[in-house]
Amino acid sequence: MKNITLLGINSKFVHTNIAIRYIKKMIEQIDGYNLTLVESSINNQLENIIREVIESKPNILLVSTYIWNREFVFKIVPELKKINPNLEIYLGGPEVSYNAVEVMEKFPQIEGVLVGEGELIVKKLLTKDRSKVLGLYYRDSQLKLKFNGFEPPIPNLDIIPFPYEQWELEDNKGKIFYYESTRGCPFHCSYCMSSIEKSVRTFSLPRVKKDLMTFLDAGIKLVKFVDRTYNLDKDHYMEIWKFLVENYQPNLTFHFEISAELFDEEVIEYLTTIPNGFFQFEIGIQTVNKPTMKLIRRENELEKLAENVLAIKNNIHLHLDLIAGLPKEDFDTFK
Incomplete structure (x- = not known):
């Protein structure tokens, strides 16, 4: 049983992150995963967010990345990888979907970037070989960046x-x-x-x-x-x-x-x-x-x-x- 943590960092405490909740609901349709939502805001201390993520003991971390939290995310990722080198970190959201290569080259700690609507991409990522997952930038066994093409928009x-x-x-x-x-x-x-x-x-x-x-x-x-x-x-x-x-x-x-x-x-x-x-x-x-x-x-x-x-x-x-x-x-x- 693997642990997956979904991280959403909002611009204010009163906000909620709909993206990580959609993804959580989709993963719940797959057996074999314990799921934890970690939701915070950019007004929280970086150390507190890192501590909460680590306490959830994740094997996989999925991070929702937007214009208001991108700098937070890019600071958190290297620190989490230092604490747990085996942690698989995937980013998604508009602030990484259109510059995924640049982000992954700058941050070697990132396992992959989900491009576009993440609901179906996540399900395939967790159930298929990565080389067959559309909408995913990832590193192969030689650490070369790979992309299998775009996942079509969800029709229904x-x-x-x-x-x-x-x-x-x-x-x-x-x-x-x-x-x-x-x-x-x-x-x-x-x-x-x-x-x-x-x-x-x-x-x-x-x-x-x-x-x-x-x-x-x-x-x-x-x-x-x-x-x-x-x-x-x-x-x-x-x-x-x-x-x-x-x-x-x-x-x-x-x-x-x-x-x-x-x-x-x-x-x-x-x-x-x-x-x-x-x-x-x-x-x-x-x-x-x-x-x-x-x-x-x-x-x-x-x-x-x-x-x-x-x-x-x-x-x-x-x-x-x-x-x-x-x-x-x-x-x-x-x-």
Whole structure:
């Protein structure tokens, strides 16, 4: 029986890591492994995270790597390998998927890097010879880097189990729980890694409703959808919204990342009826400078965006995002 530890380092204590929970659920379908989640934040001491990982006695360590924790991860990996030279360390996530060769050359302590969606790759890594696993960078017996090609995107997302346990929802009602009803992005923004994968896939509506009822029954405070652009498929997103409103709870908020200019008059009218505070939207404007929009391939319809934002601002909490330092911008244009 081997021990596998899944490490997620969040940007804040109240956050949860959905990726390591997905992977844990997939590995639970395989016999022969004891699984431990180690979840911390970048505000914790490096030594404490290392100690918690070592105390879990892992044979294999799977690490979720993002922009907010990459420096932490790159400091932890060599230290863990010093303490346990036999530990197999694999990294996954967007901060290593697109520069895997560079990362593995810089950190010889890393056994491999999982590229893309990790759920099926991990299962194959644990059940097949590495030379037959797509989506994996690894070292062969001569320590040469090898890559067998990309694992295709998962066509049927419903095969991925719901990531959370009922007990952890009920015991951590003050934390932020992340959820997705779609994967992929159709846009081509030059600054965003999500633009690399073009296919957009959805979890089925019956599956989504079942998952959301689990959140509703647990009585938690905030669920953040991590769909790249939630409001792409009107039939899909409106059905979900109507289901949530039918099961409205006054102390629960659902957060969505949306493109405001995609809303038509029917959707705007519907949104004005949403109970105050039940929904909150994060709207990625990024820039209002037209030369910059063209360069980054993100040409917003600013007039329609402004009109729609003003129409829904009274009952929906809004976050409007800008990115500083884009091409053709300086301090004056950003102001």
